[in-house]
Amino acid sequence: MKNHITFLFPFLLLILISCTYKGKEFKKEDLTVKEGIGFNEIVLMKTRKSDIIKLYGDKFEQTDHNGSIEMNFKNQEISFYYDSFDKTQRIDFISFKNRFHGKTSKGLAIQSMTLNDVIRIYGNPFWRFSNEDKEITADYDDLGIDFNITKKVEINDSIPTSYFTGDIYINRMLLNYFKTVYGSDKIQECTIYVPHSGNDKRPFLGKSEIDSVFHINISKYPVGLLDNRIMAKIPEGTKVNEDDSDIEYEKHKQIFTVSLKDIHCVASKDMKSDIDNIIKSWKEKDTDFKLKEIINKKNISIYIIEPQKIKLDDEGDFMLKYAFIRNADNTILFVRFMINTNAWNNLKNYQSLSNEMIKSILPGSKRLNLKSEIVEIKSQQRKIVINKPTGFIFNLNNGPDFRVYNFVKLVHFNEPQTGMLIYIGNHPNLLYKQRNAKVVIVKKSGKLFGQKVEWNFCYKDKSQKFPYTLEGICKFNTNNDVHVTINICSTADAELFKKTLPDTEF
Numbered sequence: 001m002k003n004h005i006t007f008l009f010p011f012l013l014l015i016l017i018s019c020t021y022k023g024k025e026f027k028k029e030d031l032t033v034k035e036g037i038g039f040n041e042i043v044l045m046k047t048r049k050s051d052i053i054k055l056y057g058d059k060f061e062q063t064d065h066n067g068s069i070e071m072n073f074k075n076q077e078i079s080f081y082y083d084s085f086d087k088t089q090r091i092d093f094i095s096f097k098n099r100f101h102g103k104t105s106k107g108l109a110i111q112s113m114t115l116n117d118v119i120r121i122y123g124n125p126f127w128r129f130s131n132e133d134k135e136i137t138a139d140y141d142d143l144g145i146d147f148n149i150t151k152k153v154e155i156n157d158s159i160p161t162s163y164f165t166g167d168i169y170i171n172r173m174l175l176n177y178f179k180t181v182y183g184s185d186k187i188q189e190c191t192i193y194v195p196h197s198g199n200d201k202r203p204f205l206g207k208s209e210i211d212s213v214f215h216i217n218i219s220k221y222p223v224g225l226l227d228n229r230i231m232a233k234i235p236e237g238t239k240v241n242e243d244d245s246d247i248e249y250e251k252h253k254q255i256f257t258v259s260l261k262d263i264h265c266v267a268s269k270d271m272k273s274d275i276d277n278i279i280k281s282w283k284e285k286d287t288d289f290k291l292k293e294i295i296n297k298k299n300i301s302i303y304i305i306e307p308q309k310i311k312l313d314d315e316g317d318f319m320l321k322y323a324f325i326r327n328a329d330n331t332i333l334f335v336r337f338m339i340n341t342n343a344w345n346n347l348k349n350y351q352s353l354s355n356e357m358i359k360s361i362l363p364g365s366k367r368l369n370l371k372s373e374i375v376e377i378k379s380q381q382r383k384i385v386i387n388k389p390t391g392f393i394f395n396l397n398n399g400p401d402f403r404v405y406n407f408v409k410l411v412h413f414n415e416p417q418t419g420m421l422i423y424i425g426n427h428p429n430l431l432y433k434q435r436n437a438k439v440v441i442v443k444k445s446g447k448l449f450g451q452k453v454e455w456n457f458c459y460k461d462k463s464q465k466f467p468y469t470l471e472g473i474c475k476f477n478t479n480n481d482v483h484v485t486i487n488i489c490s491t492a493d494a495e496l497f498k499k500t501l502p503d504t505e506f
Contacts, residue, residue: 031102033110036144036195038094039102042080044144044194049089052080076100093193098186104145110190116183118147119175124203127174130161136182139164142202144195147187160312167316168210169341171203209252210342216249216256216353224364226260230300230325230333233360234258235353254343256350257317258357261334264368264393265413267326274413275303275324287311292321299328299363316341320354328363332413368393370410377405377424381477384449386422387500401425402480407500409493416467416489420497428473428483432458448472448484450503466490470506 033039038047041055052071061072064084071080077097082089096102100110108121118138119125125138125146131154139146155161159177160170219238222231226245234240235249235256247258268274272291279289288308295302305322313319317338325333337354339347375386375394388394388407397404402425409418432439442457451474458469467489476482484501488494498504 032105033096033102033190033192034105035140035192038091038192042091042094044094044192045090045092047091049080049082049091052091093191095189095191098188104190110187113147113187114184115147115149115187116179118187119179119183124171124175124205126164126202127171127178128164129155131155135188136178138178140202141196145190145192148189148191149182149185150188152185153181158311160316166201166203167341168203168205168208169344170312170316172205175205210254211345212252212254213346213349214251215349216251218353218356218360222360222362224366226262226333226364226366228364228366229262230260230327230364231362232357234357252342253340254346255340256343256353257338257340258354259336259338262368262393263332263334264408264410264417265332265415266410267330267332268413271301271303271324271326271413275305277414279305289322295359297362300361301326302358302361304358310347312341318344318347320351323358325361329367331368331410368410375405375407377403377422379424379477379480384502386502389496389500399425402427417487418467418489418493418496419487420500421483421485423483423485424476424480425483426480428481430456430471430473430483431485432456432469432471444506446472447503447505448474449476449482449501451475455506472506 031039036044038044041047042052049069049071056073056076059073059075061070061074063070063072065081067084068081069084069089071082073079077100079095080091081093081095082091086092096110098111098113103109106121108117115138122138122140122143122145125140128137128139128146129135129151134151135148136151137146137148156177159174163170163174165171217236218233219236220233222233223240224231225240225247234247237249237251239248239250240246245260247260249256272294275291279291282289289305290308291303292306293304295304303324303326305324307319307321310318310320317340320337320339322337323335325335327333337350337357339350343350370391370393372390373388373394375388377384377386386405386407391410393408393410395406397406402423405422405424407420407422411417432441437460440459440462442459444455444457446453446455453472453474456471458471460468467487470486470488471484473481473483486497488497494506498506
């Protein structure tokens with residue numbers, strides 16, 4: 001009997017070892033997940049796929065997510081990921097489902113946590129989300145951990161989507177929204193990864209210089225703007241660009257901007273009616289505009305337009321107000337006032353500043369030159385002479401390695417406007433390809449400054465003959481191309497440009 005027992009013991013031991021080797025279970029309740037590092041003996045970017053198999057066996061599902069390979073251990077609620085292009089197959093991030101029993105090193109219980117728990121323990125995250133995604137991510141990039149919740153409602157249009165920003169106003173808005181709508185929702189998954197930068201700082205939403213409210217002093221005397229087309233008082237310490245068309249005031253990361261534009265139109269007898277029609281055509285989500293006030297002075301009138309509701313635009317700015325200005329020569333200028341989101345807490349002072357500037361506007365000494373003139377486009381190798389017609393305004397913009405010649409026809413307010421742009425440089429790009437609007441293209445052969453060219457006739461609607469845009473590109477000299485774009489509103493305008501451009505056919 002003893003001999004039988006002696007023989008049986010090694011056999012049972014062998015069976016036990018064989019069963020154990022198939023892969024040990026994770027001790028879920030004891031496991032601590034270290035943000036940006038790993039857990040137990042598993043270390044991000046050091047532990048490999050082969051190490052995972054040795055430690056936990058080969059009972060996992062493998063899936064390729066566009067080059068990121070997932071090893072999903074369903075029973076343990078853990079997935080390991082590595083890059084399919086990494087020959088060493090190092091684990092670069094690890095995710096834990098919400099049924100996982102472990103905790104993070106900061107004491108967050110993964111199985112029972114809510115979004116409010118995450119924010120309470122980890123602070124303010126960066127947010128990643130969009131209308132298309134089914135998940136919303138609270139990301140702590142400096143720690144190397146993020147948390148996902150399931151999107152349950154469509155995100156309101158007033159919420160800027162897909163933001164990963166340090167902008168305080170936007171982050172406050174996002175934080176308030178997600179705490180209100182999703183605060184009590186359970187986290188579906190958390191993921192650890194190597195922090196992208198140890199110096200990254202998450203948004204600080206407490207009081208700071210950005211929140212400061214202060215009055216902005218305005219200059220004692222008006223200055224010339226738009227090449228002295230008008231004059232106005234501007235904020236002290238303001239930056240004005242070279243052609244006096246943009247004014248920027250900045251303090252404590254709060255930015256107040258004024259943009260001015262000469263739209264080369266003649267005012268009609270019923271300017272108010274024209275502006276009312278323009279306001280109706282402005283289609284902005286959740287925002288209507290109104291003509292708030294008309295200021296009439298000697299030789300100048302200012303039509304002030306305000307939004308019924310100040311809202312964030314696609315560029316991340318708040319539009320405070322617009323204004324059309326009927327100048328001393330009966331032509332019209334356009335001006336807009338805006339602030340960045342950091343300036344929101346100081347809104348009233350920027351509104352007051354806008355009003356002070358508007359009230360200070362006076363006519364300048366410069367009038368538009370509508371006389372015919374000769375415009376030369378030349379380089380060391382070539383010269384082209386253009387006869388600018390009477391009734392057109394011309395200006396030249398010099399870039400670092402290009403020149404842009406603009407010719408615009410003076411028209412009545414709200415009328416279609418004929419114009420021509422001539423670009424000389426080495427990186428031309430057809431304008432219709434840069435816009436999202438639908439366009440019908442008809443290609444025709446012709447000539448541009450004596451060279452063969454393929455003209456692109458661009459129509460908004462195939463059934464409408466006018467207006468249309470004409471675009472063509474050819475060589476100007478050894479180093480540069482010439483790109484001509486003409487907006488044509490009538491047969492007479494088309495014939496006018498044929499006479500204006502030398503040796504050109506379209």
